[in-house]
Amino acid sequence: MLKGFTVPRTPRGAAALAPSPPWHFAGDVLAVEFWNDADAAADFLPSGIELHASRAGRSVALFVDCQFTAQGDEHLDPARYQCREFIVLLDALWQGSEIAWCPYAFADNDAVLAVGWIQGYPRKIGVVRQTRTFAAAGAASAVLVDGARLAASLSAHGQLLAQGRVTLRRKADHLVGLLDRPIVARRYFPRLCAGLHHKPAVDEIVRCKMDDLLTTNVWIGDGDLVFPEAHGEELEMLGPVKVGRGFRFSFSCAISDTEVLADLAAQDSR
C-alpha cells in the first residue's frame, strides 16, 4: 500500500515531495501595488474571468520569505521547509464577483512548486530575495520605522525578472486594499498522449482557500517596481505603467482546501 499526498508514492509516505495538508505557512511579505496596461492584463485572463472595469489593470506583486510545516514539525528541517515566493495578482471579476487572478508565480523550493501546482498557482522555480529586519539595531538591521527602505528581487535562470522597493511611511492596523478578495487560479495538468496534447487532464478554475489568515506588523508606504524584459518570460507584459503603495507585513495561514469554480477540461470534452 503506497502512501504520500504527492509523488513519489512510497511505503512509508515520508518521501512525498509535499506532506499531506493542512499546510501551515508563516512569513514576511514585501508587496507593491501597481497598475499595468489593461489590454495587456486582459490578455492573461482565461475565458470566464474579466478585468474589473473600475480597477482595470490594478495589480499587486508580492515577494514572500516564509517557512512552512505540515503535521510533523517539518519546520525543524529548515533546509527543506523554507521557501521564498513571488506572485502577481490582478484585480478581476469571476461571474460578477471581485477576485484576484494569479497569472504568474515563482518559488525557490520543489515542495512549494508542487503545492502551488496543486492549488492552481502557475509556479516556476525562481530566486526571490527580500531585505530582512533583525531585532538587534544597527546599519544592517533594516529596522521598521518611518522612512525605512526595503527592497526585493526575483531572478530565474540568471535573469533579473522583478525588482521592488518600499519606503515605509506608517504602521497600520490592517492591510487596506490588499489580499481582500478571493484568489482565483487555474489547476492545470497536461496530457502527453499523442494527439491529445491540447486536452489537459486537469483544467479547473479554482478558488485558493486560506484558513486562519493572520496579518500583523503591517507597514504601509511608497512602492517602486520594475519587471525588466527577459528571454523566455512574459512577465514584462504585466509591467507597471503606474506604481502605488508599498506594504511590509508578516502573515500566517493554513491551506487544506480549494473550491472548483469551473471544470474547463470537462466542458471541453463535452
Next chain:
Amino acid sequence: MLKGFTVPRTPRGAAALAPSPPWHFAGDVLAVEFWNDADAAADFLPSGIELHASRAGRSVALFVDCQFTAQGDEHLDPARYQCREFIVLLDALWQGSEIAWCPYAFADNDAVLAVGWIQGYPRKIGVVRQTRTFAAAGAASAVLVDGARLAASLSAHGQLLAQGRVTLRRKADHLVGLLDRPIVARRYFPRLCAGLHHKPAVDEIVRCKMDDLLTTNVWIGDGDLVFPEAHGEELEMLGPVKVGRGFRFSFSCAISDTEVLADLAAQDSR
C-alpha cells in the same frame, strides 16, 4: 487565447515551464546495475505491477547529464535547457509483460521536473553530478579507456542520497540488459478539495515512450553503488544488497507520447 503546454499559460506561450513536445534529449549516462531486497522493492510497486520472479530485486540506477530542446533551438539557452537527472528502475511485470518500473527520480531543473510529472516520473529537485570526459587528454580528462574510473552522486536539500562508481572494462556495441524493456511509471496529480485529498485528479499507470533512442560510446565495466540513509527520503530502502555491472554511454531520444495502461482514478471512482 492563452497558450503554453504547461503553466503559466500566457498570451504568447513563451513563458510555459516546458515547451510543447516533442522534446529532444541528448546526454551522457553513468549507470549501475544492482539487486535490492526483493521484499523491500515489492513494497514500492502499485497494485497491478509485480516483481519479475526470476529477476526479483534486479534494478538499475542512472545518473544522467543532459541537454534538451523542443522546436525553438532551446539548447542555445544553456542556463535553462540543461539538466542532470537520477532515476531508479526496477525489473517488474505488468500483466505478464516485462517492464522497468520507476519508483524514485530526481532532476535539477524545473522544466524537467514538470516534464517528468507529465510523463509519470516521480521527480523531485536534486543535485546530480557525474565525472565528465573531455577531448583533451590529461589527468583531469577522465578519458574513456579500459580501467578508467568515473563517479556520480545525488544530493537533495544538502543530504547525500546516492553515490555510484564505474570502472570501465570494455567498449561494447550495445547496452546489454539495460534499457531493454519499456519504462512504466505513474502519472499522479492530487486533488486539494476538502474531503477528497485521497482521490487524486489524475492517477494513471503509463508506459513512457521514447522515440529514436540512440545509444553510442557504450562502455561496460564494474559498478559500485550506495544509497546512504537520509531524513525525509526512502531511497535507502531500495539500496543495493548486491552490485553488478557499471555502464557509461551517450544517448539521444525524443519524447512526445505516453500510453495509458490503466486509469486508477477512474477505477477508484467507479
Next chain:
Amino acid sequence: MLKGFTVPRTPRGAAALAPSPPWHFAGDVLAVEFWNDADAAADFLPSGIELHASRAGRSVALFVDCQFTAQGDEHLDPARYQCREFIVLLDALWQGSEIAWCPYAFADNDAVLAVGWIQGYPRKIGVVRQTRTFAAAGAASAVLVDGARLAASLSAHGQLLAQGRVTLRRKADHLVGLLDRPIVARRYFPRLCAGLHHKPAVDEIVRCKMDDLLTTNVWIGDGDLVFPEAHGEELEMLGPVKVGRGFRFSFSCAISDTEVLADLAAQDSR
C-alpha cells in the same frame, strides 16, 4: 587609478567582491555549546595557541543567518548582501590569555568568504539553514517561548556536515559564557611560485575585532549537535563528545580592524 578594497580592482571600485570596511552585520544566531575530544582539538591549534587546560575541548558551534552592509545601503541589494554562516570556536589560550580559536568556518556568499579570509576566518562555501521565527503566530512561526524548538544545518557540496538543535528554556539578559573572549584566527594567503608553495605570502595570527557588538532577544536552553562524517572534510574530528547549552539570539556588530598578534611568515623567513 584602480579602486576597490578587494579584487577585482576597477575604475569605479563598484565591482569589488567586498566593499570597503567598516562592514555592518546584523542577524539571528543559533548556537550550541559542546565539548570535543581535547587531543583532537589540540591537533587543530597552530603553534603558540594552547588548549585552556581547565576548559579543554570546550567549544561552540554557531549557525548565523544575517545581512550586511557597508556605506552604500548595500542591504537594499538583498540578492548579494545576505549570508548564512557556520563557525566553530574553541576555548584556548594565547600567551596565557583566554581566547576563542576558529579552526573551521563556512559561509554561503562570495563577498563574505573574501571578508572572512581577510579577517582570518578559514571560510569555505557552504549552505547554512536555521529555523526562523516570524511575527505572525502559527504552527510554522517558531515563536520564541519556553519549550520552543529550533534547528539548523550545514551542508557543503551535497554532504551534511553539521546539524544543531536547541530547545528554549528561558529568556536571558545576556549571553553567559558565549562570545565573551576575543576571537583569534589566522590570516593565510599562499604563494604559488615554484619551490615556495610551503612559504605563504601572508601567515598571521590575528585578533578579529568586532565593534559595537550588540546582542538581544537572548534565549538559553538545551542544545543538541552532530558533525556527521564527510569525505573531504575534517570537521567530524571536532565533533561533540558532550553537548551543553543551546542559545538563540539576535546580534549586530561592525568590523573594520584586526590586530596582528604574530607574523608567522616573517618569523619563518628569518
Next chain:
Amino acid sequence: MLKGFTVPRTPRGAAALAPSPPWHFAGDVLAVEFWNDADAAADFLPSGIELHASRAGRSVALFVDCQFTAQGDEHLDPARYQCREFIVLLDALWQGSEIAWCPYAFADNDAVLAVGWIQGYPRKIGVVRQTRTFAAAGAASAVLVDGARLAASLSAHGQLLAQGRVTLRRKADHLVGLLDRPIVARRYFPRLCAGLHHKPAVDEIVRCKMDDLLTTNVWIGDGDLVFPEAHGEELEMLGPVKVGRGFRFSFSCAISDTEVLADLAAQDSR
C-alpha cells in the same frame, strides 16, 4: 602540525579549500574575440601595463566548462571538482612585451575561486553555462559541424552579465590569435588593520603559468557577445564595440607556478 595549501589548515590537510598544486584542468571553451573602447579598457590597467597600441581594445571573453584534479583523483568527486569559469583577457604590453591582461573573472566553485585569487585572477562567484555537445547525434546534441551554433552565459546574484554565441565555420589545427601570449594578472590580498586598509598585504603583478597546455577539437567561426549593464558590476564598461571570431575548443593544462613580475606592495612601502 597543521597541513593544507589553503585554509582551513587541519591535522590531515584533507579539508583545505584547494589541494596542493600541481592542479590539472581539462574542459571545453567557448570564446569570442572582441574590441572594446580603448579608453575604457585603459582605465582597467594597473600602472606598468599599457594597451597594445596596434591592437588597442582587442580582447577575448572565454566561457569555460571544466573539471580539475590534483594528486588524489579528485575528479572522482564531481560535486566538488567541476567548475565553470568566465574570464576576460585584454591584449596589452608589460615592459614592451605582449601580454594578455585579466581584469575580470568569475567561477562557480569555491576551490577554484581560491585557486584564482592565489594565481592572480580576480574571480567572483558566478553561474556560467555553455551549450554542450554530446556523442549521440540528435536535435539536442549540438554536434560540431559547419554552421552549428553554440551559446554561453554568465550571471551573478541573479543578474545576466554576459552572453556569447558562436556559429562554427571550420575546424582548425590550432587556435590562431588566441591564448598565444602570457596571461598577466594581479595577486592581491588586503590588510584589515585600522589605518592600513589602503596598504594590501600582497600586491603583485604576476605571470600566470600554464604547463602542458593542450588544445584540440578547435573550431573557428563567427562570434557574438553582449555585456548587459548590471548593478554592482563594471563589466559593461569593457563591452564590445566590435565583435570578431568565435572559437570552440577543448583544452587541458597543469598549473603549479607563477612568476612575480613586480611587487607593488614592496614598492609602495619603500
